[in-house]
Amino acid sequence: MRCMEDGALTITTEDVYTLLGVRRDGIATVVDLVADGAPSARLRAEAMLREHASCEAVEVWRDGGLVEKIQRSSAPAV
Secondary structure, eight states: OOEEEEEOOOGGGGGEEEEEEEESOEEHHHHEEEEEEEEEEEHHHHHHHHHHHOSSEEEETTTTEEEEEEEGGSOOOO
16 A cells, blocks of 8 residues: 555555456356455455365465465364
8 A cells, every 4th residue: 555645545456466266167156355464365365265164275366376275174274
């Protein structure tokens, strides 16, 4: 994110993470966007696994590239 002279925040594409909730058969059924950095993207991905029982994994994408794939078995339980 960038701060403009008037104090407004702008979000650039490199700041946005796309999260894809992926079923066991490889189909993405849930999509979310995070514009607050990698730690927030990971936390949101873990939350998506808790919220969506059909998701086997969440893929974290940024600027067209896969950053991380979080498997249900490796996400912390709450």
